[in-house]
Amino acid sequence: MSTATTNAAPSRGWYKRNEIAITPWLFLLPAMVFFAYYVIYPICESFRISFYDWDGLGEATYVGTANYERLLFDDRKFNVSFLNNIKWLILYLLAIPLGLFISLFLNQTVRGIRLYKSLFFFPFVISQVVVGLVFSWFYLPKEGLLNAILAYFGSDGVNILGDPSLATYGIIAAGLWPQTAYCMILYLTGLNAVDPEQVEAARLDGAKGHKMLWYVILPQLKPATFIAFVVTIIGALRSFDFIAVMTNGGPFGSTRVLSFYMFEESLSEFGFRMGYGAAIAVVLFFIMLIFITYFLWSMYQDEKGAR
Amino acid sequence: MHSILKTSLATLAAASITATAAFADSHALSGDLKITSDMSNPAPRAVMEGLVADFGAMHPELNIELTIVDREAWKTQIRNALTANPPDVINWYAATRMTPYVDAGLFMDISDLWAEPEMAALASTKGAMTLDGKQWGVPYTYYQWGVYYRKDIFEELGLTEPATWDEELANCQAILDSGRKCYTIGSKFLWTAGGWFDYINSRTNGYEFHIELANGEVPWTDDRVRQTFANWRQLIDMGAYVDDHQSYSWQEAMPFMVDGDAAAYLMGNFSVAAFRDGGLTDDQLDFYQFPTINPDVAPAEDAPTDTFHIASGAQNVEAAKAFLLYVTSADVQSEINGGDALGQLPVNANAAVSDDKFIQQGFDMLSNNASGGIMQFFDRDFPAEMASVGMEGLQEFMVFPDHLDDILERLEDARQRIYQ
Numbered sequence: 011m012s013t014a015t016t017n018a019a020p021s022r023g024w025y026k027r028n029e030i031a032i033t034p035w036l037f038l039l040p041a042m043v044f045f046a047y048y049v050i051y052p053i054c055e056s057f058r059i060s061f062y063d064w065d066g067l068g069e070a071t072y073v074g075t076a077n078y079e080r081l082l083f084d085d086r087k088f089n090v091s092f093l094n095n096i097k098w099l100i101l102y103l104l105a106i107p108l109g110l111f112i113s114l115f116l117n118q119t120v121r122g123i124r125l126y127k128s129l130f131f132f133p134f135v136i137s138q139v140v141v142g143l144v145f146s147w148f149y150l151p152k153e154g155l156l157n158a159i160l161a162y163f164g165s166d167g168v169n170i171l172g173d174p175s176l177a178t179y180g181i182i183a184a185g186l187w188p189q190t191a192y193c194m195i196l197y198l199t200g201l202n203a204v205d206p207e208q209v210e211a212a213r214l215d216g217a218k219g220h221k222m223l224w225y226v227i228l229p230q231l232k233p234a235t236f237i238a239f240v241v242t243i244i245g246a247l248r249s250f251d252f253i254a255v256m257t258n259g260g261p262f263g264s265t266r267v268l269s270f271y272m273f274e275e276s277l278s279e280f281g282f283r284m285g286y287g288a289a290i291a292v293v294l295f296f297i298m299l300i301f302i303t304y305f306l307w308s309m310y311q312d313e314k315g316a317r
Numbered sequence: 318m319h320s321i322l323k324t325s326l327a328t329l330a331a332a333s334i335t336a337t338a339a340f341a342d343s344h345a346l347s348g349d350l351k352i353t354s355d356m357s358n359p360a361p362r363a364v365m366e367g368l369v370a371d372f373g374a375m376h377p378e379l380n381i382e383l384t385i386v387d388r389e390a391w392k393t394q395i396r397n398a399l400t401a402n403p404p405d406v407i408n409w410y411a412a413t414r415m416t417p418y419v420d421a422g423l424f425m426d427i428s429d430l431w432a433e434p435e436m437a438a439l440a441s442t443k444g445a446m447t448l449d450g451k452q453w454g455v456p457y458t459y460y461q462w463g464v465y466y467r468k469d470i471f472e473e474l475g476l477t478e479p480a481t482w483d484e485e486l487a488n489c490q491a492i493l494d495s496g497r498k499c500y501t502i503g504s505k506f507l508w509t510a511g512g513w514f515d516y517i518n519s520r521t522n523g524y525e526f527h528i529e530l531a532n533g534e535v536p537w538t539d540d541r542v543r544q545t546f547a548n549w550r551q552l553i554d555m556g557a558y559v560d561d562h563q564s565y566s567w568q569e570a571m572p573f574m575v576d577g578d579a580a581a582y583l584m585g586n587f588s589v590a591a592f593r594d595g596g597l598t599d600d601q602l603d604f605y606q607f608p609t610i611n612p613d614v615a616p617a618e619d620a621p622t623d624t625f626h627i628a629s630g631a632q633n634v635e636a637a638k639a640f641l642l643y644v645t646s647a648d649v650q651s652e653i654n655g656g657d658a659l660g661q662l663p664v665n666a667n668a669a670v671s672d673d674k675f676i677q678q679g680f681d682m683l684s685n686n687a688s689g690g691i692m693q694f695f696d697r698d699f700p701a702e703m704a705s706v707g708m709e710g711l712q713e714f715m716v717f718p719d720h721l722d723d724i725l726e727r728l729e730d731a732r733q734r735i736y737q
Contacts, residue, residue, distance in 0.1 A: 066396060067421035086727070151561035172564040172716075260505060261563040262713035279392040280696070280705035282417055 109193025
C-alpha cells in the first residue's frame with residue numbers, strides 16, 4: 011500500500027501539488043477581476059481624466075494640474091461644497107447618540123413592543139428619495155406642516171429650504187431620520203448581546219443610572235458603536251439623494267456637497283466638464299480614504315487583539 | 318373620420334415628397350430607420366407615434382424602430398446615445414444648445430437638405446439651426462413666451478394690458494394695492510428666472526446686445542447689463558413676485574395664479590394647458606406681449622424651437638433625410654401643431670395655424686411684432702456652463718438683489734473662463 015503512494019507521488023499533476031495554495035486564489039479570482047475592472051480601473055481613470063480638459067464628447071486636452079489649482083484655490087462653489095460636507099460629517103454623527111437612546115428606550119418587554127420597534131425602524135426601510143420628498147413637503151413655506159405648527163405658536167413661518175443659511179441643516183435633519191433608525195437597530199441587536207451576569211454584578215456593586223450605562227453597557231456595545239460610526243460616515247458622504255430631491259443644490263448652490271457638485275459639473279444637463287468633475291471626484295476620494303484607512307486600521311487592531 | 322383624415326394627409330404628404338424630393342425619388346426607402354425621441358409627455362408622445370405610423374405607411378419597405386425617452390432624462394442621455402451605436406434620427410433643441418454635439422462631430426451636416434426647394438418655407442428658422450455656416454437639423458415646432466394674466470382680475474381693478482414699462486409698473490402697483498402679487502414664478506429649477514432676464518435685457522438693450530452677451534462678447538459688469546438689473550430691481554423692490562419662489566417649481570407656482578393670489582405669469586405657451594387643467598377658463602385667462610422698456614429698441618421675443626437631427630453615425634441617412642422633410646412639410650406641420658396635438662406653432666410658413674386663441678395671438682406677435690429678433694431662451698442661447706452659472710446668479714438676484722455686484726463679478730469670472 012505504502013509503495014503505491016510513493017510511486018504515485020511524482021505523477022500527480024501540477025494543480026494537485028499546489029492545491030492548497032491555489033484554491034483560495036481561484037475562489038477569489040472572479041471577485042478580484044470584477045473589483046479590478048469596476049472599482050480599481052475607474053479610480054485610475056478618474057485620476058487620469060482629472061488632468062485633462064474634456065467635455066465628455068470631443069477631444070481631451072492635457073492641462074496638467076490646472077483643474078486642481080482652480081478647484082482648490084479659486085472656486086467658491088468648491089469651498090461651499092466642502093464646508094457642507096464637513097457639516098454633514100459632524101451633524102450626521104448625531105444619529106449615533108439618538109439611535110442609542112431610542113434603542114435603550116425600546117429595549118424593554120411591554121405588550122406590542124415589536125410593533126413600536128418596527129415603527130421606529132420604518133423610516134430606514136423607505137427610499138431616501140421618498141424621505142426627502144416627505145420632508146420637503148413638511149418644510150414648504152406656506153402649506154407645510156412645520157409652518158402650520160409654528161403658526162400655532164404665533165411664529166411668522168420660515169422657509170427652511172429656501173434660506174441659504176438654513177437649507178443644509180434642513181436636509182441634514184431629514185437625513186438623520188432614517189439614519190437614526192439604522193443606528194437604533196444596530197444598538198438593539200447589540201443590547202441583546204449584553205452579558206446579564208455583568209449587569210447583575212454591577213448592580214450588586216451599586217452601579218445604576220448613567221454610571222451603569224457608561225461603565226458597563228457602553229463598553230459592551232463597542233462593536234455596535236463602531237459599525238454605527240462606519241455606516242453614518244459613509245451615509246454622510248453619500249448625501250446626494252437628499253440634496254438632489256430636496257433642493258437640487260439650491261438655493262443658489264448653497265446646499266451642494268462635493269458629490270453633488272461633481273455630478274453637476276460633469277454629468278448633469280449643463281455639465282460638460284469631465285476633467286473638472288474628475289478632479290472633484292479625486293478630492294472626494296482622498297477625503298474618503300482618510301476614513302477608510304481609519305476603519306481598516308481599527309479593524310486590523312481588533313483582529314490582532316482577538317488572536 | 319379621424320383615420321380618413323390621417324390617411325388623406327399622409328397621401329398628400331407622400332405626393333408632395335415624391336414630387337420634389339431628390340432623396341426619395343425613384344426608389345422606395347427600405348432598411349431600418351431608428352428614431353430616438355424625447356417627446357414623452359402624453360400629447361407629444363401620441364404625435365410622435367402618429368408620425369412614425371404615417372411615415373411607415375408611406376414606406377412599407379421601411380422598418381421604423383421608435384424609442385421614446387423621458388424628456389428630462391434625454392437631456393443627459395443624449396451623450397451616450399450619440400456616442401455608442403447612435404440612432405438615425407434624434408430630438409434636440411436649436412441654437413447654442415447644439416454646439417457641444419456639433420463640435421464633437423455627432424450631428425450630421427444637413428446643409429444639402431436645406432438647399433431643397435421645399436425648405437424655403439422654413440427660412441425664418443434657418444438661423445437658429447445654423448452653426449459655423451452649416452445647418453445641423455430641422456425644427457418641428459416652436460412656441461411663444463409672454464405674459465399670461467388673469468383677465469378677470471385686470472377687469473376688476475380697471476387695468477389694461479400694459480404696453481410700456483411705466484404702465485407695467487403702475488399696473489403692478491395697483492395689483493399690489495389690492496392685496497395680490499403681480500407675478501407668480503417658481504425659480505427652484507432656475508430657468509424661469511432666465512426668461513425674465515431675456516425679456517428685460519432685450520427690451521432694455523436690444524436683441525443684438527443680448528446675443529453679444531450670450532456669445533461672451535460683452536462683460537457681465539458692463540453698465541448696460543447693470544441697467545437691465547436696475548430695471549428688474551424696480552419690480553423686485555416693489556414686491557411684485559410671490560414670496561419664497563426659490564422653493565417652487567414652475568408647476569408649483571401655478572396655484573398662486575389659479576387661486577387669484579397673483580395676477581400674471583411670464584411663461585411659455587405650454588403653460589396654457591396647465592392653466593386650463595387648473596380650472597381657468599379662456600374668459601379668465603389672457604395673454605399680452607412683454608411691454609416695451611426702451612422705445613428705441615425693436616422687440617425681440619423668446620420662442621424656443623424643438624428640433625430633429627440626424628446623428629453623424631446614422632446608418633440609414635436617406636430614410637432619415639426623407640423623414641426630416643416629411644416632418645417639416647406643410648401638411649404634417651399643420652397636423653402635429655394643431656390644437657388637439659402639440660398645440661404650438663408650425664415652423665412651415667405654408668402650414669395652417671391652429672385657431673386656439675393663444676396660438677393665434679402668439680403667431681400674430683411673432684410674425685408682426687418681433688422685429689428685433691427671435692431668442693431661443695436663456696439656456697439655449699448661452700453656452701451650457703454660462704447658462705447654469707448665470708441662472709443661479711439670476712435666482713440669487715431675485716431673492717437678494719443687494720448681492721448684485723458679487724453676482725456680476727462671479728458671472729464675469731465665469732465668462733472669461735468659458736469663452737476662451
